[in-house]
Amino acid sequence: MPRCRVDKDEGEKHPGLLKLMQILSFLVVFVAGVVIGLATTSHISRYFTSQNELYSLINHFSVPNTLVEENCSGSDMCKGRECSSFHLFIHPENLTHTMSDDELFWRASMVSKKEDYYPFKRIPKVAFMFLTRGPLPMLPLWERFFSGHEKLFSIYVHALPGYELNVTSSSAFYRRQIPSQYVSWGSVSLADAERRLLANALLDYSNERFVLLSESCIPVYNFQTVYKYLINSAHSFVESYDEPTRYGRGRYSRKMLPDIKLQHWRKGSQWFEISRGLAVYIVADTRYYTLFKNFCKPACYPDEHYIPTYLNMFHGSLNSNRTVTWVDWSMGGPHPAMYEPANVTESFIESIRNNGTECLYNSETTSVCYLFARKFAPSTLETLLNLTSSVMNF
Template identity: 55%
Template sequence: MTTVKPSLQSCIGEEPNNLDRWMRPPADLIHSMSEEELLWRASFSPRVKKYPFKRVPKIAFVFLTKGPLPLAPLWERFFKGHKGLYSIYIHSLPSYQADFPSSSVFYNRQIPSQVSEWGKMSMCDAERRLLANALLDIHNEWFVLLSESCIPLFNFTTVYNHISQSKYSFIGAFDELGPYGRGRYNYNMLPEVNITQWRKGSQWFEIDRKLALYIVEDAKLYPKFAEFCKPACFVDEHYFPTLLTIRAANLLANRTITWTDWSRGGAHPATFGQSDITEEFMKRIFEGQSCVYNDKSYSICYLFARKFAPSALERLFFLAPKYLGF
């Protein structure tokens, strides 16, 4: 029997619910599109902003990992009861085969992936790949980049409201004058990127659909960064902050919402294991916060935190009801 796929023409006269179903991507994220085809397809954007069907905006949680998600049980608890308000996408090493049970929110959420290396353009490629796959679902409105060592700091409702009600997207984009900021700029970036436009920020971000589209459609700055921002210019700290500053600086909160501890020094932030997860540690994350949210002073600055080792899971589970709210 031949299966006939519905065409756009066959959907024009259908009820909104049917059109809604037609717009949804397949439940199985595995596809055969090339990188070029994926980015092209993901760059589509409706010019008519009023949707002809009921659209509940979702947060796409995009996980950039090496392999397993050791903290998945904590995330399972975080997502429980909120189906329809989130999507999950996982980019891991191509050789990794996930074994999540069918009951898991992470089941079949891996996208076609390629090897990504720290500090190199392949890392940004992986992030673009995640965003592109998530953009295929028209219901995804916000996109949060996470790693396997990240945890949520609040319950799902708080996170959803904080992100959905923000006027800005959360990505750091700083004009740092020292050797680790402007010192990494290469004048071969001209004329596409002037040194005054050069920005630095955390790799971990939350952006809305408009900014995600800017990232996947970019063909102007990408070649420059791929050729002229190589270690010790760490491209994942500069490409997206610079691109989005040039395209939409007024839409950036200019800070990350992922808490990280750099107090120990070195090229990588601190990693916390079982012995670190105490009540005093949790209080240190939450207390004394003050930042700007929607142009006003606010006490919640971070919605996520990293880096947590697999051994931290049991203690995080124990303290989650008191400190994380779920």
Template identity: 50%
Template sequence: MSPTVVQWGAFTVVEAERLLLANALLDFYNQRFVLLSDSCIPLFNFSTIYHYLMGSSKSFIEVLDLPGFDGRRRYNPGMSPTIQLDQWRKGSQWFQIDRRLAHEVISNQKYFSIFQRFCNDLCFGDEHYLPTLVTIKFWKISNRTLTWVNWSRGGAHPFTFGRMETTRENLEWLKNNGNKGCEYNGRRIHICYLFARKFMPNALDRLLRLAPHVMQF
């Protein structure tokens, strides 16, 4: 059997994510699972990120109930009655989850099969499957992602950081962008984002030079 080709916007992205989680779960010492792309960067050093993830009592998945074109209008009525419209959610595909939830994601067939069959056309599975699944299962999560993305310009793709945009000032701003505060283990803290995207390949040289000064690598 030939391997499935993963295409942007297709449900094959979710299938690929499940395979990644399944392989990572084979190592019992893996307790936290973070989905990143090749255009993501860490905003802090390893020890800060490690202690933040391992110390959290919840997983991090963004869950939004949106009424318009980006939300409920993407729902396929064919999913009913297994998945109802009022259970339909959207969120960032960049998740950070614990081992229990990762096991639920790869083992659940009931909702996964419905998505495989009916999540097509304008239904982007990587933005809807996990948020909808945790809503239906009443999973306790931190309703946010740890990956910062700039969608202020609109469109299908976020703002990109090239070489010229990769400055010490911009990286410092990204680190401090979460200083408005967010919930972490029942209290307010100032670190809300651990990662950021979308950085282009031509930004790599500047990132390597700035990392020791900004991220304390």
């Protein structure tokens, strides 16, 4: 008790000191609150900054500022940097990304519910997709074919990992390689590569038609003819037919039941041309593609059966059941004939363009059935270049 009384007496003797201590305590609490508030604000700012960076990472398009400004300057939709994200979303200029196939297919399968409506000026393009082991020996021929039509096409090249296409910045093929994976002939990896090309091409919303080509393919008509033929077609061009032999039905596996029955099974050329709508269906499919991946083993050749079967099952009315790429199988064997310089003449190219067969185009009969041809040896390039103006008209 004496000690408590002394403390009370001391407090009564120094009221100013107590008031000063109260003020100091208030200031300490106030400063602490300010510090905590600033720290919280900084954390929130860093959070939203990181989210913006994450969004950019998800989009996977790292384009220099100069390219962004250049792209935006030609847009009548917006001004300055504000348009960059939308422009690069609909027209990705840089094909380099780090998306896995699952991420890529998921994004590429997104479609707008506003059918036939685009909030930008859209000029339909044809996506030319080259599936190659490495070099493109016919590149000078294709560059001549594409020259002067830059707004009407896109190019995508899938080569073996590690290969880099060495072209000048003025080439139509400059920076047009997509992230690739190893491909083995006769395996499901070929079909994987086809879907990978389709998915990358679908990221550009102006691409309306998609044609698959190899390094040995050539065009047999000029660009204007090819573009008009494909853009105006009401159907896609995927060869799909029933082959009642061991090379067709014999490759079917009953393990695909009950989803895929023998009556659904179809065969066709790997070299297809399809519309945007069908391309979306193909990259979005997981159920039926998984069956092919698991049960269409060598010698089943998924690249000859998956797309022909899938379209036959669900979208047959949208397909012409023929290919627009001419190939000569008359020699027999697992591979078509390869043409050398001695074979390449004006009459030979004309025979491909007008080979006596007739086909349906938009429900009308036509003699123009093939727009491309294969297989041409690299040594035929010079001969072909000499024929472009006289026969192919480009």
